[in-house]
Amino acid sequence: MNGADMDGTGVNVTGVNVTxxxxxxxxxxxxxxxxxxxxRLGRVSFVWRPWLAGVTLLLAAAAFLAFCLSIGVGDFPIxxxxxxxxILGRGEQVDEFVIMDLRMPRALAxxxxxxxxxxxxxxxxxxARNPLASPDILGITWGAGAVAVFxxxxxxxxxxxxxxxxxxxxxxxxxxxxxxxxxxxxAWRRGIDGFRLILIGLxxxxxMEAVTTWLLVTADIRxxxxxxxxLIGSLDNRSWDDVRVALWCTLALTVVVAxxxxxxxxLHLGDDVAAGLGVRHTVVRAVLLLCAVLLxxxxxxxxxxxxxxxxxxxxxxxxxxxxxxxxxAASGLxxxxxxxxxxxxxxxxxxxTLPVGVVTAAIGGPFLxxxxxxxxxx
Amino acid sequence: xxxxxxxxxxxxxxxxxxARGITVGYGGRIVIDGLDVSVPPxxxxxxxxxxxxxxxxxxxxxxxxxxxxxxxxxxxxxxIARLRTRxxxxxxxxxxxxPVAxxxxxxxxxxxxxxxxxQSWLRQWSSDDAxxxxxxxxxxxxxxxADRPVDALSGGQRQRVWISMxxxxxxxxxxxxxxxxxxxxxxxxxxxxxxxxxxESGCTVVLVLHDLNLATRxxxxxxxxxxxxxxxxxxxxxxxxxxxxxxAFGLRAEVIDDPVGDRPLIVPIGRAHVRPDRMDKDTxxxxxx
Numbered sequence: 148m149n150g151a152d153m154d155g156t157g158v159n160v161t162g163v164n165v166t167x168x169x170x171x172x173x174x175x176x177x178x179x180x181x182x183x184x185x186x187r188l189g190r191v192s193f194v195w196r197p198w199l200a201g202v203t204l205l206l207a208a209a210a211f212l213a214f215c216l217s218i219g220v221g222d223f224p225i226x227x228x229x230x231x232x233x234i235l236g237r238g239e240q241v242d243e244f245v246i247m248d249l250r251m252p253r254a255l256a257x258x259x260x261x262x263x264x265x266x267x268x269x270x271x272x273x274x275a276r277n278p279l280a281s282p283d284i285l286g287i288t289w290g291a292g293a294v295a296v297f298x299x300x301x302x303x304x305x306x307x308x309x310x311x312x313x314x315x316x317x318x319x320x321x322x323x324x325x326x327x328x329x330x331x332x333x334a335w336r337r338g339i340d341g342f343r344l345i346l347i348g349l350x351x352x353x354x355m356e357a358v359t360t361w362l363l364v365t366a367d368i369r370x371x372x373x374x375x376x377x378l379i380g381s382l383d384n385r386s387w388d389d390v391r392v393a394l395w396c397t398l399a400l401t402v403v404v405a406x407x408x409x410x411x412x413x414l415h416l417g418d419d420v421a422a423g424l425g426v427r428h429t430v431v432r433a434v435l436l437l438c439a440v441l442l443x444x445x446x447x448x449x450x451x452x453x454x455x456x457x458x459x460x461x462x463x464x465x466x467x468x469x470x471x472x473x474x475x476a477a478s479g480l481x482x483x484x485x486x487x488x489x490x491x492x493x494x495x496x497x498x499x500t501l502p503v504g505v506v507t508a509a510i511g512g513p514f515l516x517x518x519x520x521x522x523x524x525x
Numbered sequence: 526x527x528x529x530x531x532x533x534x535x536x537x538x539x540x541x542x543x544a545r546g547i548t549v550g551y552g553g554r555i556v557i558d559g560l561d562v563s564v565p566p567x568x569x570x571x572x573x574x575x576x577x578x579x580x581x582x583x584x585x586x587x588x589x590x591x592x593x594x595x596x597x598x599x600x601x602x603x604x605i606a607r608l609r610t611r612x613x614x615x616x617x618x619x620x621x622x623x624p625v626a627x628x629x630x631x632x633x634x635x636x637x638x639x640x641x642x643x644q645s646w647l648r649q650w651s652s653d654d655a656x657x658x659x660x661x662x663x664x665x666x667x668x669x670x671a672d673r674p675v676d677a678l679s680g681g682q683r684q685r686v687w688i689s690m691x692x693x694x695x696x697x698x699x700x701x702x703x704x705x706x707x708x709x710x711x712x713x714x715x716x717x718x719x720x721x722x723x724x725e726s727g728c729t730v731v732l733v734l735h736d737l738n739l740a741t742r743x744x745x746x747x748x749x750x751x752x753x754x755x756x757x758x759x760x761x762x763x764x765x766x767x768x769x770x771x772x773a774f775g776l777r778a779e780v781i782d783d784p785v786g787d788r789p790l791i792v793p794i795g796r797a798h799v800r801p802d803r804m805d806k807d808t809x810x811x812x813x814x
Contacts, residue, residue, distance in 0.1 A: 182633045182658045182671065185650035194637070194650040276627070337552065409646045413638055415630075419621035422590055424694065425614025425642040471629035471674075 199477070202468045206480035210258065213487040217254040218246055220495055252385040256393065256449055257487040257503070260382075261456060263397045263446040265464070265482020266404060268457030269473035270439040273415060274432055275341030281458040282327075282443030285348040288452040289355035290326025291319040291444065292378055295451075296359050299374040300366035315377070316389070320448035326351060327440035339432060380453030380504030382490050393449035397442065401479070404438050407431055408475055415472045453504045456482050459511035466518045485511055540599075541566050541698050541729050542587055542617070547596035549579075549586050556582045557753040559596070564731055564746075569724045571732040571740040574750035575774050580733050581622065581702055583750065587731065588619040588700045600698075614642035618696040620687055622703050622733075626675040632686050633671040636661055639693030658693050665689040665719060681712030688719060699723065700731045705739065717743045737774075741765055741788050749773050765789045779803070 186195045215234070219225045225233075225242055233242045264282070271280045282288060298309060298318055309318055330351050334344040359378070363371050410431045413421040421428045443457065460482035461473035468477050489506040497506075540563035549557040556579045564570050564587070572580040585591040587598055589605045598605040605613060618639075626635050639661065640654040662668040665685045670678060675686055684704055691699060701720065705713035717739060724730050734740040740747060741761040749757040749764060751773050757764045765788075770776045776793060783790040794803065 182637065182655050182662070183650070185652055185655055187651065191647045192649060192651045406646070409644075409649065413641050415627050416635075416638060417621070417624055419590055419619070420624050422610070423588065423614065423619030423621065423691075424638065425609075425611035427610055471627040471631075471634075 199468045199470060199474065203474070203477045203480065206464070206467070206477055206484060210261075210480050210484040210487065213484055213491060214254050214258055217257065217487050217491045217494075218250045220491065221245075221250060248387075252387050252390045253382050253490070254487060256382050256385040256390045257490050258483045259390065259393050259397050260446045260450040260453060261460070261483035261486030262401065262479040263393070263442040263449075263482070264453065264457040264486070265460035265479040266401060266475055267439040267442040267446070268459075268482070269461040269464070269475050269478035270404065270435050270442075271457075272461050272473050273411070274339070274436055274439075275344055276415070276417075277341050277345060278462055279458075280341065280345050280348075282439065282446075283452075283454060283457060284345060284352060285440070285443075286326040286330045286351040286355060287323040287440055287443040288447055288454075289352045289359065290329075291323030291447040292452050293326075293355040293359045293362070294322025295319040295377050296362045296366075296374040299377065300362050300370045316448040319377075320444045323444040323447050324440060326355060327444065331436060331440070339429075339436070376502075377451050379502040380451040380507075381502040382450055383502070385449075389449060393445050396445045400438050400442050400445070404435065404475060407434055407438075411435060450486075451504065453486065453507055455508040455511045456485055459507075459515050460485055462515055463511070463518065466522070539566060540564055541601060542731070543599045544583070544587060544593075545597050545599060547586055547593040547598065549582055549591055549593045555594075555753070557586070557593075560754060562748060562755060562758070564729065566729050567724070567727060568745035569720065569730045569732065569743060570746040570748060571734050571744035572748045572750060573734060573737060573740050573773075574756075578750045578773075579753040580748075580750050582753075583748075584700055584702050584731065584733050588617060589613055590619070590621070611642050614694065614696075616696050616698060618691040618694040618699045620691045620699070620701045620704060623706060624687055628676050629674050630676075631671070632667055632673055632675055632678070632689075633658065633662070635675050635686060636667075636671075636690045636693050639690040640695075642694060657695055661689045661693040664692060664722070679712075680708050681715055684708060684712070684716050685719065688716070692723070697727055698729045698731075702733050703735065704732065705734065705736065713739060737765075737770075737791050741791065742783070742786055761788050765791065 183194045183196065185192050215227055215230045218234075219227055219230045223245060225245065229238060229242055230246060232238050233246045238246065268281045271282060271285060272278055274280070295315055295318065298315060313321070330344070330348045331339070333351070334340070334347045336343065363374060366374070410426050413424045413426050414428055414432065416424075418428050446453065446457075461478040463485075464477040464481040465471075465473050467481070468474050470477075485507060486503065489510050490503040492510065493501045493503050493506040543563035544560055546559050546561055547557060548555060548559055560583070562583070572583055574580045582591065586593055589598065589610065592606065600608065600613060600616060637650075637654070637658050640650075640657065643654070644650070659668070662671055665688055667682065667685050667689055670682060670686070675683060678686065688701070688704065691701070699720075704716055704720070708716060713736065720730055720732065721743060732740070732744070734743075744761060747757070747759065747761050747764045748755055749769060756773050757769055765780055767778055767780050770778045770780070770791065777795075778791050778793045780789045780791055
């Protein structure tokens with residue numbers, strides 16, 4: 148009883164019978180088709196969205212430019228063409244040392260952390276179907292912060308041993324992931340409901356924040372200064388060792404996200420519709436949410452809790468690309484641009500050097516408000 | 526039963542979709558217990574019943590959204606739980622209750638998502654897909670709205686668009702859960718006329734509907750449920766009687782000939798504004814003091 152043996156008068160391309168007369172009538176009545184055209188390259192085919200592709204490319208170019216500018220700026224300024232030729236491996240020896248050994252780690256850390264936060268934010272906002280959802284709210288940031296502050300302020304045998312063996316960043320990463328998973332488990336009730344996820348994330352974050360504050364109030368004043376420095380995200384004093392781990396983790400995770408992204412698209416329409424379209428939504432969502440938590444954890448361990456990027460980058464990317472849902476690639480690139488740009492501003496335009504976490508909020512917030520207001524005025 | 530094809534009542538091998546002894550519940554609470562039903566091919570089957578009788582649960586189980594605790598759902602001879610959900614999606618289209626599209630998503634893009642089961646990571650869009658989507662838009666009469674955001678449409682248009690997405694899936698078996706909810710009568714009729722067009726073009730359709738007269742008018746096969754079990758099944762002319770309505774819904778009603786259709790028409794009797802000679806004895810006594 149499949150489409151094949153149905154009456155022969157109809158055109159049967161897909162199983163639904165449409166009589167030839169119907170189609171030609173309607174097609175005559177209509178003008179140009181408004182369904183997005185497809186592009187085919189060998190076995191690969193995709194929807195041709197020139198605006199999305201163009202904006203994404205522009206964002207990539209802008210992020211690369213900011214990356215190069217960030218490398219060029221410093222006590223020993225290097226012009227942009229020299230920076231680019233050195234990165235491409237055709238520079239002079241002196242430049243190469245300054246660029247590759249001294250400045251590259253900081254700029255690269257900015258890019259990696261920005262991409263990780265942008266993608267992480269895009270995933271959480273899509274899964275929760277709520278623009279407020281971000282790794283900050285899911286407890287990852289404050290979980291990492293609480294662990295870091297605990298290790299800094301409580302100087303005891305165990306704490307010192309932990310810091311010596313895995314490093315402060317590693318321990319913070321574990322704290323962030325643990326908190327993220329705790330939130331996920333607590334929010335689980337025959338599947339994940341976005342609203343419940345946000346509420347539980349908020350509660351767990353508040354507890355972690357309270358623990359952090361309590362530790363800071365009772366701690367020795369010198370430890371507090373160190374802890375505070377960690378709590379405001381910063382890209383200062385990054386070494387290749389710090390960056391390498393974050394870089395590879397982020398690359399691996401973005402590959403996983405890209406592989407699952409295709410199955411992710413129908414989830415924007417809700418669980419039931421996605422299931423009807425043949426998506427194993429619980430598996431897809433669990434994998435992606437785990438990736439989001441890991442990406443946010445990597446970002447926190449590399450730069451500390453840089454606020455606002457994960458919240459703002461997907462929203463900015465959505466409005467720039469005119470997509471109804473956060474675009475993954477563009478969100479990552481926006482995150483990188485925002486973070487590297489903020490770091491650049493923090494080091495050059497301001498009379499005092501501020502940690503990057505302060506500047507991301509100061510730039511990202513107003514820009515998002517501007518985009519929202521512009522949308523209202525239309 | 527002469528209106529039905531042989532398989533309709535019995536649930537033989539010709540049924541596209543059938544439930545065999547399914548028990549379904551939500552976290553320990555059993556809603557349906559040991560139910561058998563089969564969906565006859567190429568007709569419109571509508572599940573009706575009082576609120577909470579398990580009709581949506583049955584539809585969700587038939588569409589593999591809910592996994593039965595016991596028993597199985599059989600699609601074209603295969604246990605639906607053993608099929609890849611993607612392969613099921615190529616045979617069975619589903620429109621859940623009151624779906625919500627992301628703000629700003631255009632009609633064409635939403636309908637295009639219906640092609641998902643036929644796509645893969647590498648093959649995300651082909652000229653076939655575009656042709657099928659255009660046809661789905663045309664069949665549901667929403668081609669002119671293709672560039673509009675879904676959230677800017679009226680309820681009736683929006684429902685047409687969602688049905689269009691289900692059509693783009695390219696299945697000839699469609700399960701629609703309350704497609705007329707929140708629609709005024711004119712738009713409800715409009716949507717059901719569309720469903721009948723699909724049926725005429727060879728689709729097998731299963732609906733859940735609240736409005737009994739619409740269900741009677743548009744279905745060839747009614748499944749009447751009460752407390753998780755099937756009370757009656759068959760053509761509306763055979764099934765819909767005053768006694769059945771009293772038993773299934775606790776509704777007192779008269780069943781008359783539909784002046785414009787060839788089906789019965791249900792005229793509910795409440796307590797207010799009913800002519801005294803048609804009132805229930807108890808009600809008459811109360812009213813007359």
